[in-house]
Amino acid sequence: MSSSKFQTLHGMVDILPGESEKWNWLESVIRETAREFHFSEIRTPVMEPTELIARGVGQLTDIVSKEMFGFSRGETNYVLRPEGTAPVARAYVQHRLDQRGGAQKLFYIGPMFRAERPQKGRQRQFHQFGAELMGTDSPLADVEVIRFMMRVYEKIGLANITLMLNSVGDPESRAAYKTALQAYFRPHLSKLSEVSQTRFEQNPMRILDSKEAEDQPYLADAPLITDYLNGHCREHFAQVKNLLTNEGISFTENPRLVRGLDYYTKTAFELVSPDVGSQDALGGGGRYDLLVEEIGGAPTPAVGFACGMERLMLACEALGIQIGGDAALDVYLVCRGTEAQRWAMHAMPAIRKTGQSCTMDFSGKSIKAQLKDANRQQTRFAVIVGEQELADQKFTFRDMHQSTEEALPFEEILSRLATA
RNA sequence: GAGCCCAUAGCUCAGUUGGUUAGAGCGCCAGGUUGUGGCCCUGGAGGCCGUGGGUUCAAACCCCAUUGGGCUCCCCA
Numbered sequence: 001m002s003s004s005k006f007q008t009l010h011g012m013v014d015i016l017p018g019e020s021e022k023w024n025w026l027e028s029v030i031r032e033t034a035r036e037f038h039f040s041e042i043r044t045p046v047m048e049p050t051e052l053i054a055r056g057v058g059q060l061t062d063i064v065s066k067e068m069f070g071f072s073r074g075e076t077n078y079v080l081r082p083e084g085t086a087p088v089a090r091a092y093v094q095h096r097l098d099q100r101g102g103a104q105k106l107f108y109i110g111p112m113f114r115a116e117r118p119q120k121g122r123q124r125q126f127h128q129f130g131a132e133l134m135g136t137d138s139p140l141a142d143v144e145v146i147r148f149m150m151r152v153y154e155k156i157g158l159a160n161i162t163l164m165l166n167s168v169g170d171p172e173s174r175a176a177y178k179t180a181l182q183a184y185f186r187p188h189l190s191k192l193s194e195v196s197q198t199r200f201e202q203n204p205m206r207i208l209d210s211k212e213a214e215d216q217p218y219l220a221d222a223p224l225i226t227d228y229l230n231g232h233c234r235e236h237f238a239q240v241k242n243l244l245t246n247e248g249i250s251f252t253e254n255p256r257l258v259r260g261l262d263y264y265t266k267t268a269f270e271l272v273s274p275d276v277g278s279q280d281a282l283g284g285g286g287r288y289d290l291l292v293e294e295i296g297g298a299p300t301p302a303v304g305f306a307c308g309m310e311r312l313m314l315a316c317e318a319l320g321i322q323i324g325g326d327a328a329l330d331v332y333l334v335c336r337g338t339e340a341q342r343w344a345m346h347a348m349p350a351i352r353k354t355g356q357s358c359t360m361d362f363s364g365k366s367i368k369a370q371l372k373d374a375n376r377q378q379t380r381f382a383v384i385v386g387e388q389e390l391a392d393q394k395f396t397f398r399d400m401h402q403s404t405e406e407a408l409p410f411e412e413i414l415s416r417l418a419t420a
Numbered sequence: 421g422a423g424c425c426c427a428u429a430g431c432u433c434a435g436u437u438g439g440u441u442a443g444a445g446c447g448c449c450a451g452g453u454u455g456u457g458g459c460c461c462u463g464g465a466g467g468c469c470g471u472g473g474g475u476u477c478a479a480a481c482c483c484c485a486u487u488g489g490g491c492u493c494c495c496c497a
Contacts, residue, residue: 334455371456384455
């Protein structure tokens with residue numbers, strides 16, 4: 001790392017050649033999967049009104065209370081989106097996607113921003129892909145979305161992942177559960193960690209998620225949400241589990257799984273990998289039947305997921321999974337002299353029309369240096385153009401892998417490239 | 421927001437108890453082949469030793485601060 005005057009901002013990274021090929025490949029896998037599932041891409045702005053995120057994600061969440069990048073200009077408060085679901089829900093309402101008929105199946109890929117302390121698998125600008133199935137409360141939708149998420153991982157070759165499943169209930173179930181939790185924790189309140197004490201009133205469910213040592217003794221016997229689900233939620237959860245089992249998707253029930261965003265209702269799930277260290281949550285999601293209404297739309301049940309792409313790549317790395325293709329070059333035009341360069345400049349479009357990638361030397365290096373450059377770029381064919389070739393109108397067509405070459409008219413070179 | 425570790429060439433790293441012009445491997449450039457890559461040989465470029473201050477006759481090395489990075493906690497993707 002040189003000490004250049006300007007550097008990437010804290011927690012932000014450049015994706016350089018060599019790395020960008022992997023991203024392109026990963027994105028193509030996601031898009032291909034989306035096509036198979038018939039989900040359409042939606043691209044929303046990276047900035048949203050602060051109020052949308054605050055209301056949608058929840059004022060009390062860590063994301064909203066301390067991790068947002070925002071600024072104001074005039075009367076408007078802008079925030080760099082910290083997640084993708086609230087913006088998609090906003091677009092759904094704003095453009096009346098519900099009027100397009102049937103449930104909407106949407107997916108997105110893009111950068112998200114959270115002002116956290118960076119570490120392995122955690123950046124301030126990171127990338128997520130996700131999908132949302134909006135306009136149905138059917139458990140079928142929950143399973144389809146889970147299956148989409150897992151299909152991407154499967155295609156990539158990540159087998160060693162676990163699906164954690166829970167139901168966080170609806171407001172009615174949660175109110176009952178909250179009361180039960182507070183009743184349970186109240187006698188121990190003074191012995192709980194500071195964080196947990198602050199969560200006691202507003203959001204006691206998050207106490208269950210605590211990693212604080214002093215809380216652990218009280219967590220084991222705490223009441224479970226699944227015991228407080230009302231009939232409707234209980235039935236929904238049962239159906240989701242039943243469908244998953246029928247579809248051969250294994251899962252681990254975790255009654256303590258609580259997601260960090262407030263909008264989730266009923267189904268909550270998370271994908272974890274044992275191969276990526278402490279940042280082991282590769283993706284997660286759930287049902288959010290109240291979000292659309294919360295931000296001003298008509299009541300719209302929906303379910304979705306989001307996956308962290310950096311973590312996905314880390315998991316691949318840890319498992320030795322090679323992703324992405326190489327950036328090999330098909331044809332390199334090696335030129336000697338300005339006359340040859342002009343010829344090459346004119347020849348390249350014809351070569352590219354054969355479907356082969358093609359470039360030339362732009363700086364007038366020696367033939368030796370040009371071939372070295374071609375070699376470095378894993379070039380398949382070099383076409384050497386010099387005085388002799390121009391005079392004869394036969395060009396040296398060199399197979400870089402075989403180390404063989406022959407003198408051919410340009411037309412012949414083109415027809416060979418067309419079938420190469 | 422809290423803790424621990426780190427910072428020398430493009431990359432990975434040496435650098436003795438503080439002591440002249442700061443090194444290696446890889447990579448890059450050039451030559452060995454006046455027009456032919458990979459292997460080999462030779463040479464070259466490239467460092468304000470992250471930044472600022474301090475201690476000292478003398479600092480890459482010791483001290484302080486600062487910035488950046490890594491890892492962990494919290495939380496999350």
